[in-house]
Amino acid sequence: MKTKKKKTIEVLDIMIQHADKGPSGFWVDDYEGCGNPKIFPEFEEGLKRGRLVQKEHYLCPWNTAVMYGNGRGNIHTGCYHSCSIEKAKYLSADMLKSILKRFKDSMSSGKYDDKDNITPLLTASEIEYIEDQEKKEKRLEEERYKAERAERIKRAAKLIQKYPEHKELFASCYGEKVLVQTYDGNIDFNPNGYADVVGAEKFTYDDYIDVQIRSFHKTRGWFATCFYNIPLSFKGTIERKTKDNICFERIFVEGMYPDGLCFDGKEEHVWMSLKGFEEYEIGDSVSFFADVYRYVKTSNGKQIDYSLREPRKIEKIENYKLPTDKELAEQAVNDIICETCYLGEQCNRISCLRPKKELGQLKREMTKMVMGGKKK
Template sequence: MRNKQDKKATFDAIDVMIRHADKGPSGFWVDDHEGCGNPAIFPEFDEGLKKGWLVQKKHYVCPWNTAIMYGDGHGNINTGCYHSCSIGKARYLSAQELKEILARFKTRMENGDYDCVDHISPLLTEAESRHIEKRISAEQRKHERCREQRRQERLKKAAALVAKYPDKESLLALHYGEKVSVLDYGGIILFDPASRRNVAGAEKFSYDDYLDVQFASLGKKDRTYFADCFFNEGMSRFKGQIERVKPKHICFKRIFFSGTYPDGTAFDGKEDHVWMDKSGFEEYAVGDSVSFCAEVYRYIKTGNGKLIDYGLRNPTGIQKIEAYNLPSDDELIMQDVEQLICETC
């Protein structure tokens, strides 16, 4: 009885697919914002895709199962569509081809061809299979041409930087002007033009100036622990002892903090001789130890050329704490060693 009901539901769905073949192929389900269901043909899939709900249409077998489309030796009809699906290739079929293939599938199902799946004849003809592969190849060549065109356009715009940093040509060809961050030897390059607005002192930089100073900063000694915090968290709890006080700024002898990587792994860090704006610290004096939260930010450091470095600003939750014995470099190294030992236990 169930097979009859499933077949009837499949026949009804196939008829709808044939009538709307100009809208592309459709499968029978969506879930977690993905799936093969085509909302242009079956509107009920639209809400499932938007809200991440499971929406599944009853069916006997799917014409886009790899085993159905290509026959014996392809896919596995017993694993279900999710693990044996070729609807991606079906999207390269024309509306007329879809109609013919769906009608063929319906006839075979009516004849009981899929009641026993020990042997499955290909639903696609050899010509249809060849057409799909030719269209896929043509699309790939088109994409490659577009990628190469964009690559040349980027190189043309970045010509001055390529001349100055020839070893960065491949990076510039791929990422110039793009909204990406790239880990390179010696540091991270932020290619997003908008990101320069968040660098203090770079307000009047051109995009090329911004990339130039980032390339120049690669491998230079900067505040690497603050950099870790900047790229992985943004806000942390800091502890430090005030070493110097000036009219508008204060200097911490050493700042110690703990942060967390995106995977949940905690890390400790320290930076020496950190200057900050005095705002918020007016009540404190040399020798005081304090705890506070702050934003790690990037700024242009001048002196021996312009470089990007990291500092702290916008402190909040400032609290005076008891004299804080900051860990020495050797103690921090031992903490790292102990953490590695624990991770391997």
């Protein structure tokens, strides 16, 4: 304990000396943490490279339980789960010096040896000061948000006039680098988002937003899912072949979301460049990887759709029947039932424990719901 206290005091002395650079904690790890690299440059290594860098210490002055006393935070769970250094950032350099010296003296005198009975490190006036600063910051943030919202509404006036039902969306996102998922489809609000859309070279930003909205329910949904996530592979059977292009009767899509959850789906009648598929004939089934890209479709008014290009790792595979909508729905239903089953803790994932009649009825009802109005 004495060694830890001594090392803590050494670190505190440096913090006091550099209080004008803000508060600092004792560690950084995995690109985050409370250590202040302006005071301790070695913390920069942890923040940039994700490495653990820490200062040995007995107790941290910015632990919520230390700052506010018993009843706030939990000193036994460690700083990560009971940290109020964000509040300390409102304090002036002189206030930080005073608080750190007070903490240093209290720790040296043994005041914190009994961690079950801790009185507040902060004075009532310091607590009030922090609360006032928080309110002031919140008020300024609200004013800034209102001003930015008004500016976005002003800039999006033409789109709001055309799509009044999306006014709040424009007020929040117009001109921002955000992708919004609505019930009808995705809207990419990134001002530079249309730079990679083939055929959108003459688009304005408003054109880009407008075309995305007009493309709702008219895009290849599974290719769009791949575009915004991680495509893994594509499989299909060649239906037609021309001088420069081929058409797949159906392409089976396999991909993965960023959280590791996989998905699959299919798209009908997909045209691609013949390049890479020259040696294959009508009726051949192939698996391959390709880039998903967006392009402007003009056959029925301007719309943005998704397709595939730059195929690679092409392999001929055995002819097989790609899953139908119903088969894909049944697969999804099976996964949902397994993941949410009330017998999950007892199940070995090989033999289902639920009564066959109950399971069959549940599958039929859920498949019907998933299918909706789709053709079987």
